[in-house]
Amino acid sequence: MSWPRQVFEFLKAASAAHARWDIEVSLSILHNRKKLLILLAMLVPVFAGTFVEAGSFIGGKTAYGPAFYTTSIFLVSMAVGLAAGLITGCIGAGGGFIITPALMAAGIKGILAVGTDLFHIFAKAIMGTTVHKKLGNVSTTLAIAFLVGSGGGTVIGGAINKGLYNKDPLLSEAFISIVYSVLLGFLGFYALIDYIKSSRGGAAAGGDAHGGPAGAGTPGIAAKLQNLNLPPMITFDEDFVPGGKRISGVIIALGGVVVGILAAVMGVGGGFVTFPMFVYIFGVSSMTTVGTDILQIIFTAGLAAIGQYAIYGYVFYTLAIGMLVGSLIGIQVGALTTKVVKGIHIRGFYAVSIIAGFINRVATLPKKFNELDVTSFSKGFVNNVEFVGNIIFWVVVAIFGLWIFGKFFANVGKLIEEE
Template structure:
């Protein structure tokens, strides 16, 4: 139980870091005129071709649904992006976890949803990144070793996705859904346990510990042991903190793990990179942040383009809708945290993650039935899918309406602060 708890804390620390990265990218783009112009220049050609009815040129095969541009599809993708942005900005964790499940629930094939999500992350990274090299927060050695591993991992993950899809598209849907159900279920139920524990403690007047949502990060014994292993070449880092060194092998292995997860799930690798760097490799937080910002462009770009885009598994108009929606949603969500109690925000986070779990778990029986692995009636599967969709869209939609309502209700106060 303690080991599971530790895994949960590591995943939450990573999810929180990923949310901070998303917020930083949004700030860098929306608060800089040059970057806004780059965004417009990046999006306009894609949307222009789509409006002209040639979206198939930009990705998506005729067997996919949707595989062509419609105004409804674009608006829906913006809504999904905004909902994810609201969760990221307001809750500070977990918004990116719902994008691929939401696209799949809307009828997009799993492999296309993953590729599109991955591409939108790459677009956000390349337009919003401000390299910290001049501040000394980027360790080139760590970044290079990590990127080597992440490229190998992304290649492996992309191959796995395409192999399963080419073998059987239904198996691909089942695989992606199971991966998301396991991760979201683990995070959701542990989060629910924490929420109940914290609520009871507050009723008794006891201040509960911060747990995964706060607290200092210290070098673990695992990291100390790893740094003692001398397999050349050695990478030197954290000179400002006394200087440390580590074998390239461990950094590359961590990059490989991140690359596989990013390629398989489509989410940003930051939610895994942060705990691996800090807790496993023993890298300081400033160096971790700077180095991850440096490497994510290469990892996300390589994965989205070479493993999905060139095979037609990226729907670019959806990606642009996700990008626009998430940029705005993050800003609104972040402002809303100023007027909403923390316990309410925490409760909504648990609700949205469990809703994502319910949605993906609900389709698994039907996929297993189609693969003739589980003898269950189609009627029962249809009922489960219907329930999963209702729970998901009501939870996500309800959360979005609540956040937007809170935002507009306090809009005057926000303007006065500015």
């Protein structure tokens, strides 16, 4: 298997693992009356401050929020959360990747979109986690080493975003768009190739309908890393392997640094790479990985959201609440609809939704490069490219949403009976 294919399988497995976590915590909130009441209570100040200037409560850097906070902006945040939830619930992967691009497409500047997305993930983790049920499978030393690394990584990632912003806000905007363009383009086009092969009856190169891994990953890498004697050594998986497995705490911490940087730069919480990193690179059992992944999402997202963004005024709290409400609805509807849609259609929409996000971010780059004096395209050209990119993105999202809701309402009776 070529290295691009290996990277794709890794990222696809990562996306699916994060989606499983998202679905679990969302359903935990929806099925708990107390948590729903807390969420409703959080909505009260949101609507009470409908016409308050954004800069009054964001905490500064007002250029990074809408000029005024209105009900329509809150509804847009709910729509973004709803779309991400539908993709996560129905496809089982990819929803978390479109939140920051969608916020940026709606007019929220990059650094605020990243901070707000992180805070939304942190709030969801705190409200919906069921970590107490799985702590028995967590290796404490493994978790501590990883969290030390991820904590440092959030500082590095946050410093990158804030440093670019302080140098030139346009540079920060272009950087975030480039990062998402590379990630979404790579994932989207490989997913499209898989879909085309599957729709023609050929064997897909890897993965299931929900973007999961088909193979065993990279056990060779895990074996080499576990044989590397670099103190301090950590023992784990004692319940699954006689005597347990051993790996250097330095290696685990370095993995945490990577996750922390990705979380702080992209606003995705870091959970989307923890699972495949632990299983395929470190050789940790899935049972131990699940519990550690839940812990790291809470701490990494919390450290990044609060320590790197909120205290500097880069979290739009009302948008975060809107996204949380929308995603809860979307995940429930999407998860139910998977029972009445074909797997091949799910795979197709996964590829299309990711590519739409890629097109949207790429379409903003000519204008950003012009503003940075890197290029000199005509004003009409860059505005038209950006406009077309926005239209393509929102049309794809709207069609996907209407299709899912159409399937849901057409089969609502059947779905209720099955529940």
